[in-house]
Amino acid sequence: MTVNQPEPDFYVKRLFLLYGIIALCMLILVGGLAQKQLFQKEDYVEHMERQNYRRIILPGPRGNIYDRNGKLLVGNRPLFSAVVYLNDLRQEFREEYIRIVREARAHYQTLDRLETNLVARQNVVQRYLDDINVILGTEDEVDSREIERHFSQSLLLPFPLMTDLSGEEYARLIEQIPIDSPIQILISSTRYYPYESAAFHTLGYVSSSEEFEIGDLPGGDLLTFRAPAWIGRTGLEKQFNDRLQGETGTEIWTVDPGGFQYDRVEYVQPRKGDDLVTSLDIDMQRAAESAMGDKTGAVVALDVKSGEVLTLASMPNFDLNRLTPFISYTVDEEIREKGGWINRAIQGLYPPASTFKLITSMAGLRNGTLHHDTVFNCPGYLRVGRRLFHCAHRAGHGDESLSDAIRDSCNVYFYHAGLDTGVEAIAAEAKRFGLNTPTGINIPGETSRMLVPDPKWKEDRLYESWFEGDTANLSIGQGYLLVTPLQMATFVTSVARGRTNTKPTLLHYPEGRPEDDIGGEAIDLPPEDMEAIYEGMIEAGNSGTARRANLDGFPAAGKTGTAQVRKDGKPTTLAWYVGFAPADDPQIAIAVMVEGVPDETHYGGGSTAAPVAREVFRVYHRKMEEKAEAEAAMRNQEVAAR
Amino acid sequence: MANDRTSLILRHPLTLMTALLAVWWLLPLGVKAFMRLTFWEFQAPSYYATSHLHDLQDYWAARVKSKNELIGANIDLARLNAAYSLRNQAAEATEAELQRLEELLDLPPLPEHRYEVARVVRRDMNAWWQRIIIRKGSVHGIREGQAVVFRDGVVGRVSEVYTYTAAVELITSREFRVAAHFAGDPRPVQFQGGLNASFHAPTGEVSTVPADKKASLTEPLELVSSRLGGVFPDGLHIGWVYQLEPGADGLFQSGLAKLDPELQSVQEVAVLIPLKPSEEPDIDALPPAR
Numbered sequence: 001m002t003v004n005q006p007e008p009d010f011y012v013k014r015l016f017l018l019y020g021i022i023a024l025c026m027l028i029l030v031g032g033l034a035q036k037q038l039f040q041k042e043d044y045v046e047h048m049e050r051q052n053y054r055r056i057i058l059p060g061p062r063g064n065i066y067d068r069n070g071k072l073l074v075g076n077r078p079l080f081s082a083v084v085y086l087n088d089l090r091q092e093f094r095e096e097y098i099r100i101v102r103e104a105r106a107h108y109q110t111l112d113r114l115e116t117n118l119v120a121r122q123n124v125v126q127r128y129l130d131d132i133n134v135i136l137g138t139e140d141e142v143d144s145r146e147i148e149r150h151f152s153q154s155l156l157l158p159f160p161l162m163t164d165l166s167g168e169e170y171a172r173l174i175e176q177i178p179i180d181s182p183i184q185i186l187i188s189s190t191r192y193y194p195y196e197s198a199a200f201h202t203l204g205y206v207s208s209s210e211e212f213e214i215g216d217l218p219g220g221d222l223l224t225f226r227a228p229a230w231i232g233r234t235g236l237e238k239q240f241n242d243r244l245q246g247e248t249g250t251e252i253w254t255v256d257p258g259g260f261q262y263d264r265v266e267y268v269q270p271r272k273g274d275d276l277v278t279s280l281d282i283d284m285q286r287a288a289e290s291a292m293g294d295k296t297g298a299v300v301a302l303d304v305k306s307g308e309v310l311t312l313a314s315m316p317n318f319d320l321n322r323l324t325p326f327i328s329y330t331v332d333e334e335i336r337e338k339g340g341w342i343n344r345a346i347q348g349l350y351p352p353a354s355t356f357k358l359i360t361s362m363a364g365l366r367n368g369t370l371h372h373d374t375v376f377n378c379p380g381y382l383r384v385g386r387r388l389f390h391c392a393h394r395a396g397h398g399d400e401s402l403s404d405a406i407r408d409s410c411n412v413y414f415y416h417a418g419l420d421t422g423v424e425a426i427a428a429e430a431k432r433f434g435l436n437t438p439t440g441i442n443i444p445g446e447t448s449r450m451l452v453p454d455p456k457w458k459e460d461r462l463y464e465s466w467f468e469g470d471t472a473n474l475s476i477g478q479g480y481l482l483v484t485p486l487q488m489a490t491f492v493t494s495v496a497r498g499r500t501n502t503k504p505t506l507l508h509y510p511e512g513r514p515e516d517d518i519g520g521e522a523i524d525l526p527p528e529d530m531e532a533i534y535e536g537m538i539e540a541g542n543s544g545t546a547r548r549a550n551l552d553g554f555p556a557a558g559k560t561g562t563a564q565v566r567k568d569g570k571p572t573t574l575a576w577y578v579g580f581a582p583a584d585d586p587q588i589a590i591a592v593m594v595e596g597v598p599d600e601t602h603y604g605g606g607s608t609a610a611p612v613a614r615e616v617f618r619v620y621h622r623k624m625e626e627k628a629e630a631e632a633a634m635r636n637q638e639v640a641a642r
Numbered sequence: 643m644a645n646d647r648t649s650l651i652l653r654h655p656l657t658l659m660t661a662l663l664a665v666w667w668l669l670p671l672g673v674k675a676f677m678r679l680t681f682w683e684f685q686a687p688s689y690y691a692t693s694h695l696h697d698l699q700d701y702w703a704a705r706v707k708s709k710n711e712l713i714g715a716n717i718d719l720a721r722l723n724a725a726y727s728l729r730n731q732a733a734e735a736t737e738a739e740l741q742r743l744e745e746l747l748d749l750p751p752l753p754e755h756r757y758e759v760a761r762v763v764r765r766d767m768n769a770w771w772q773r774i775i776i777r778k779g780s781v782h783g784i785r786e787g788q789a790v791v792f793r794d795g796v797v798g799r800v801s802e803v804y805t806y807t808a809a810v811e812l813i814t815s816r817e818f819r820v821a822a823h824f825a826g827d828p829r830p831v832q833f834q835g836g837l838n839a840s841f842h843a844p845t846g847e848v849s850t851v852p853a854d855k856k857a858s859l860t861e862p863l864e865l866v867s868s869r870l871g872g873v874f875p876d877g878l879h880i881g882w883v884y885q886l887e888p889g890a891d892g893l894f895q896s897g898l899a900k901l902d903p904e905l906q907s908v909q910e911v912a913v914l915i916p917l918k919p920s921e922e923p924d925i926d927a928l929p930p931a932r
Contacts, residue, residue, distance in 0.1 A: 076893055179819050
């Protein structure tokens with residue numbers, strides 16, 4: 001039997017075909033490999049890096065805040081926390097998961113995989129927290145939602161088991177927890193306020209946030225986790241946040257497919273932020289707040305020569321340490337109930353009452369309707385239209401000159417002066433002193449709703465005509481007029497400087513502040529006119545309404561005011577004092593405003609606000625004397641050395 | 643057949659070792675712990691014997707000394723005794739003053755420690771271990787975590803306890819961490835043993851030092867133990883810090899603490915055993931406060 005065998009060439013051809021196909025396949029494979037290895041290398045490297053690396057942003061500690069004498073107002077204190085890195089517990093999570101599943105199977109139960117994972121993680125973390133509980137004698141429990149949130153959002157960051165440990169707790173834990181335990185004692189920093197409630201609104205507070213500038217750090221294209229930073233929310237902390245905020249650092253870690261870190265490949269150390277030297281004098285600030293006691297109001301004191309703010313107090317205030325590391329609900333409620341969130345010095349709008357008579361005087365003097373020797377008779381009231389406008393002294397002051405009227409705060413005199421001068425001129429004078437615009441102080445939140453009313457405003461806003469009674473009211477700082485205590489402080493500083501404006505600052509200039517920065521133009525009134533105003537203010541301090549602000553050896557020139565207002569629909573008063581001292585060479589200017597309590601206490605400018613100013617003057621005077629003594633001692637030493 | 647197996651083992655010792663390691667690896671944890679403990683207790687008599695032999699050796703070494711040398715040593719000893727007597731008197735006076743103040747303020751006395759003095763039988767001081775073995779164990783009331791001191795301060799902490807011996811982790815160990823403070827400043831700092839190789843002066847690291855502390859070669863800071871950690875009594879000498887470096891956070895500094903070189907040759911230590919409640923003084927029996 002013969003079998004028809006194909007010709008050898010037939011096999012050879014088929015073999016060649018096969019070789020060709022294989023070669024083609026190999027070519028495709030090699031081509032594909034070359035394409036990926038040579039031409040798409042960058043893409044794959046980038047992809048690999050994104051998949052395998054994680055970046056952690058580490059904020060730098062904030063800089064300190066000092067007062068003008070170098071006293072620490074805001075610093076950092078260590079915040080000790082016991083934490084675990086969840087990636088160190090992977091094995092334990094798995095074992096706990098298996099244990100729970102086995103137990104469930106033994107009891108013929110079915111489990112939800114996701115929920116079991118949650119329980120396993122919670123159990124493991126709770127075990128470590130229990131270790132801490134045993135050492136510290138506490139009974140804390142972990143919050144499963146917190147674990148899950150951390151697991152899904154911040155896996156590479158440490159999970160806090162217990163925060164804000166005391167020194168003793170910290171000592172116990174570092175001594176009794178083994179070094180190789182997954183529990184680590186982490187030290188971070190939080191804000192610390194050595195003077196507690198002093199300058200509460202001015203300094204401001206910080207809160208934890210993951211939203212902050214990270215700058216130019218490596219690994220910008222990597223999946224990034226941010227450790228929270230302290231961000232200024234109010235006051236100087238907010239205004240100078242960029243300066244105080246430290247430079248952020250970073251860590252880049254390689255991670256496994258589960259996202260757990262296992263090797264740090266890059267580290268950039270975070271750096272502390274710059275310090276801030278403020279113009280505040282903490283001793284004067286505390287004196288002001290102490291003199292205010294439980295009263296509601298504001299005290300603002302400025303250095304006359306530089307416009308630097310020495311005191312910026314708003315009451316009520318609260319211990320800033322209670323606002324860190326976070327504001328609890330009870331603290332927030334307490335502050336809210338007492339109206340403590342409002343910075344009355346820059347946000348509170350009040351009629352300035354009789355302190356405004358200085359503006360009325362200057363408006364009259366500038367317009368020629370009033371002269372330094374102009375005399376009006378005060379019978380205790382003035383009829384304007386069909387209404388009687390009373391003087392505070394119902395029996396009347398009799399004949400009063402300008403300086404007498406300022407000394408006695410005679411309303412009738414200024415009704416006459418205001419009516420003669422006219423509302424437009426008074427409003428123009430008030431605007432010349434900047435009472436219709438924010439001062440531009442370098443602290444956030446200053447209101448821009450201050451109001452110097454005039455007929456046009458009344459027509460536009462209230463659709464009413466301007467009456468002479470409105471002018472009479474405006475002349476004595478009542479009616480629609482609204483200013484902030486800071487504005488009145490800058491106003492009286494300007495009067496002391498003989499200028500129309502003073503731009504306040506909360507920064508300290510040890511070498512002196514440029515005159516252009518302080519601002520204002522000359523008041524440009526004849527010297528004898530200004531002299532009459534100064535004399536009235538000095539006499540008010542010596543024997544008039546502002547006498548309770550005066551100190552022996554440190555005479556002040558001042559003006560008080562008591563405004564009639566309605567608060568919560570009930571009548572009450574606002575007590576004002578504005579002044580500067582020493583009267584012959586002004587160094588410090590101050591504005592004090594105290595809110596009355598409806599149905600309880602009605603305050604007067606002379607009886608309530610002036611004594612507050614005196615306490616601030618007292619501290620300032622004492623410090624001036626101490627400084628003079630120190631300088632004299634130094635001079636004596638230099639002379640002796642020669 | 644048996645010969646073939648023997649020759650296989652002899653010819654392939656690595657195979658045997660691998661097999662044994664695999665068996666060891668597969669053993670349950672409890673069995674391993676038991677075997678480790680057994681092995682230690684099996685070794686313990688040899689440590690004991692070696693230690694006693696050393697004592698005997700020291701004794702005979704002293705016996706062969708000349709009369710003049712012995713007289714000199716006796717004089718030194720008498721001086722030491724006198725110095726210790728004085729320190730003892732001072733300590734007794736302080737103790738009496740403390741007791742008087744406690745009575746005055748109606749304070750209960752703080753539960754303190756009793757001392758268990760123990761000879762050192764072995765030292766493991768190298769890059770891997772920084773520990774000593776002492777000739778006292780669980781039968782003497784020694785437990786893990788207890789503080790160990792010597793005449794110049796802190797030695798370490800008991801890390802393992804056996805029946806008649808115990809291992810003490812020295813303060814030079816990297817694994818040793820304790821709360822401490824500087825003499826005269828109660829703020830806690832952290833001390834951790836450094837990387838100490840053999841025959842090097844022992845050092846440790848001190849961290850979380852407040853930023854206002856200053857240390858220099860001429861004015862070093864003395865690091866002492868802190869009561870806050872709950873293990874050591876307050877004020878026992880740890881070492882001297884000659885230099886501090888500020889950290890990036892501006893809050894803390896860190897530095898190197900030089901430890902007592904005697905730690906490397908310490909012969910005798912005392913284990914501080916906290917008094918049990920039953921051993922504490924009876925508060926009710928104390929005289930009433932005045």
